[in-house]
Amino acid sequence: MAHPRISKYLPPNIDPTKATIAYGHRALPKLNEELQSEDLKTKHKALMALSDLVHDPENVFMAIRIGFLDSLKKLLYDVDDFVRIKTTEVLYIMAGHNMGRESILDQDVIISLSFLLDDTNPICRKNLFLVFKHLANLPSGAHSIVNSGLIPSMVWKLQKEQEFNQVLLLDVLASCLMEDATSALNTNVVLLLKEKLTSPNDEIRMKAAHTLTAISIPLEGKKQICQFNVIPILVELLNDKVKEVQANAAGVLMFATVITEGKYAALESDAIPLLLNLLESPLSKARLNAVKTLTMLAEAPEGRKILRSHVALFRSLEGDNSVAVKQAAKIAIKVIEWKP
Structure with missing residues (x-):
């Protein structure tokens, strides 16, 4: 005679680290509410789910309309490393879409992001530079970064960053300085780039010359x-x-x-x-x-x-x-x- 048994394992294709997404038009509003939760685990799960959803341009459009950027801006100041990492990841994915870039620029997210230049977590800084790289692909984005007064700080970071972040930082600087090199020329940027020209890293030499x-x-x-x-x-x-x-x-x-x-x-x-x-x-x-x-x-x-x-x-x-x-x-x- 058969006996019922309850497995201790989760059903296949269930990820316990992600929030359960509501059905239909309630999906994104529910996630936005969860991003504002005081419970850390709830925020983690919401960010994990959101980082998947924003690959779709339609979801980016809806997220912007709902007001996700305000929630994400607040999370950039969170004390939890994982929250900051996933928040910047969501932002750089959104910045890969044209409407995402324009909204990030319109809503002054750059200022909030700038506080992460000295973040202790290198992955968080990597995501930050990826956001800036996408933004700087637009002339208006490059101007916004320059006008935010961030160029001297980024030049200074160039001598401190790990190599994988230096490559991204050089991309950002190249795009911004094509628009306006004045603020960089008031720093020691030429001496720093001269040093990078002799780097054993091929990408760093290439991007330093660029x-x-x-x-x-x-x-x-x-x-x-x-x-x-x-x-x-x-x-x-x-x-x-x-x-x-x-x-x-x-x-x-x-x-x-x-x-x-x-x-x-x-x-x-x-x-x-x-x-x-x-x-x-x-x-x-x-x-x-x-x-x-x-x-x-x-x-x-x-x-x-x-x-x-x-x-x-x-x-x-x-x-x-x-x-x-x-x-x-x-x-x-x-x-x-x-x-x-």
């Missing part, structure tokens, strides 16, 4: 790159094992050699042979940056003299599959062949 490109656009940035003797390191990176690093280094040189000091610093570092090699790079960005940098160097009599014997190489680029490279090659030939 961030320096943004720094080198304003005149003051060009001057500081020359002042702090960054150009010899950039020339060395033209021969880096990573193609993207080569391309980004050429991009910085392209801007830095606009000024006379930059031109002669590059010539003295013997940049021309390495730049000529880069004209055959598989990356169109690298070829373009190299052509434009060589054009800058050809404006100096010493550079023009060296490059006259390489005009044929520039002519071969007139058949390049990149329209920008073709046009740049034609301009380079005119500058090289110019006679006073």
Whole structure:
């Protein structure tokens, strides 16, 4: 005769760490109420469930309408590490959707997030930088971060952070400084990025050079790159094992050699042979940056003299599959062949 037995195990596909989601239109409002609960376990479960739901753009739209951002802003100050980690995770997932980014900017969540720059938990800081990275993809987001006065703090964090966070931080800085590099130039950002150019980490070298490109656009940035003797390191990176690093280094040189000091610093570092090699790079960005940098160097009599014997190489680029490279090659030939 069979006897009834009650298993001590949970049914399959049941996650005890997540809140039970209400049916239909009550699902998100119920979670929002649970986020405001005084019970820590209830908040944990609600955040776990929410982090799954916000992958769906429709749920992001509904969450914003219900007022989730106000609840999440308050949770950023919670003393519990897990609450802060999951809150920032939810925010960076939401920031991956256009409506999420715009709402985060409209509701001044950046100020609340800024208090986590010094959070003791590296995963929480990682999520924070992911939110900023998504926001900075929009010009309005980059401006908001700059206008919040966070650039000096992020530059300072660059020398303290773990490598996986440095990579994210460099992405954020590059996007923000493309919009406005003024606040960064009042810090020691060029010296810090100079140090990162020699990092054994490929991603850090690549992104440090990309961030320096943004720094080198304003005149003051060009001057500081020359002042702090960054150009010899950039020339060395033209021969880096990573193609993207080569391309980004050429991009910085392209801007830095606009000024006379930059031109002669590059010539003295013997940049021309390495730049000529880069004209055959598989990356169109690298070829373009190299052509434009060589054009800058050809404006100096010493550079023009060296490059006259390489005009044929520039002519071969007139058949390049990149329209920008073709046009740049034609301009380079005119500058090289110019006679006073």
